[in-house]
Amino acid sequence: MKEQVIDKKTAIIEAALKLFTERGFHGTSTAQISKEAGVATGTLFNYFPTKEDLINSLYFKVKGQLSQSMGKEIEAQSPFQDKLRKIWSNLIKWGVDNQEEFLFVGQFCSSPYITKFTREEVMKEYVFLHDLVNQGIKTGVIRDFSAELTIAMFCQASRALVNLILDSDSSQDKNKFIEDGFQIIWKGLAKN
Amino acid sequence: MKEQVIDKKTAIIEAALKLFTERGFHGTSTAQISKEAGVATGTLFNYFPTKEDLINSLYFKVKGQLSQSMGKEIEAQSPFQDKLRKIWSNLIKWGVDNQEEFLFVGQFCSSPYITKFTREEVMKEYVFLHDLVNQGIKTGVIRDFSAELTIAMFCQASRALVNLILDSDSSQDKNKFIEDGFQIIWKGLAKN
DNA sequence: TCTACAATTGACTGATTAGTCAGTTACACT
DNA sequence: AGTGTAACTGACTAATCAGTCAATTGTAGA
Structure with missing residues (x-):
């Protein structure tokens, strides 16, 4: 359970890193990040309340x-x-x-x-x-x-x-x- | 006439510089740039076919x-x-x-x-x-x-x-x- | 097996986007 | 004044956006 949690959160962070670097902050949608991470959009917002929280964590x-x-x-x-x-x-x-x-x-x-x-x-x-x-x-x-x-x-x-x-x-x-x-x-x- | 043309183009460039620096490329809409420059959105696309052309010119x-x-x-x-x-x-x-x-x-x-x-x-x-x-x-x-x-x-x-x-x-x-x-x-x- | 609950999902929403285009304006030339 | 034309306008569109939420899933403990 705990492992799963860490996995998805890490996957989101890694996907965001890749996409933000490639296309910039506003150039990358939360949908793209979720897809790249292999999770649903809702999951992203479960771990990071807003897109800004995500980039700050990253x-x-x-x-x-x-x-x-x-x-x-x-x-x-x-x-x-x-x-x-x-x-x-x-x-x-x-x-x-x-x-x-x-x-x-x-x-x-x-x-x-x-x-x-x-x-x-x-x-x-x-x-x-x-x-x-x-x-x-x-x-x-x-x-x-x-x-x-x-x-x-x-x-x-x-x-x-x-x-x-x-x-x-x-x-x-x-x-x-x-x-x-x-x-x-x-x-x-x-x-x- | 020629002066008017140069003025509007310059106004667009200057507005774009200010806003791109403040909010980034995708963070700035063409509507915002036009408004800041005091022209219509159509005018922006008259001088710069796409948003990318604008940033490259700039x-x-x-x-x-x-x-x-x-x-x-x-x-x-x-x-x-x-x-x-x-x-x-x-x-x-x-x-x-x-x-x-x-x-x-x-x-x-x-x-x-x-x-x-x-x-x-x-x-x-x-x-x-x-x-x-x-x-x-x-x-x-x-x-x-x-x-x-x-x-x-x-x-x-x-x-x-x-x-x-x-x-x-x-x-x-x-x-x-x-x-x-x-x-x-x-x-x-x-x-x- | 059943219950409880946290994690996860993705269809959905109202707002916003880049870019279009039919129509208006301003002016040069006759 | 009348005509041609380049500059300009802003309402409009299809697509996309961040963020929501009711429904579903997986699983730990009884």
Whole structure:
């Protein structure tokens, strides 16, 4: 019973992710989502009271997965540069391996359908990056610019790199791109 | 007569820009656009055969304005770094001064409603940035990474900065942000 | 087997959509 | 003034929309 519930809810979320990414929010009808998920329209509205609730749940879930992946395998005692490099490659590998989710976040991060509440809840999961950067500034490893500026440049640069990898043919060396990209952003941020 | 024509077409384009940015493509009806523009629905379809034609025209126009602004006041004989700094500040000032257009481009650059044809036409106007970067690599002023990587990092970083300026309260010093941002990206790209 | 109840269904509704088109207006040229 | 024509209008249509709800299903516990 519980398994069934989770299954249908997951199926709806996955169908919505696929279709929202392909056709946008208003471009995708609840009927299409239900059909893709293999459930009745009524079932969708049983789990998500409105279409907006659905996209907010989806956004929250995907952003959570991203922040989870970002922080993976960071060793507390390793040098600052290695931590940042690991975050960098985590971000990029997440985007490349979860193309739909990556495009979804890009399309909806500044969309009016995502409520302020959802946005704020999501933000809470990114505190650790903020802390890390502030620590890097305080210990003099990276240059003393505003932490917001540093983080924004870092994160957007990682998105640029994912787009590049997704656009380029697969024969190109992904890891070369990732390391080259890190060389650019690290040299830009590092103190010496 | 000719003036009237241009006026109505412009009014439609401007209304569409505002509403598409606020509510998205499918979230904005042609009736809403017509009303905002102060024309009848029929008039809209007189100038743009379909809603998709409208958004493609709009995208082409806005991207054209961006590429125009980007290349402004670049002096041929000035050092490479100054050229790049000027492009950087041009990009950011365009985004800050043309907020609606900036958000529109961000929202629709990877949207399915923009046709491949429009995308390719737009690309043609960005050749000069590609040429400049290649020249910078050849003369050894910037590091020898793929030109696509360099341009992608540069352009996305500029978008990150505009977002930051738009989000921050207006009391903060805009020019400080712009110069700090350039310091990061320039140090990242430059050879020494 | 029977009961109770949550999960699920899909036909349905009133509202809204992109796009049409027959008719009106405004103006240039004679 | 009269004529031709391009711009413009907005009521209209068939299709589609988000969301509802009475009816059905599946199943856990008695």
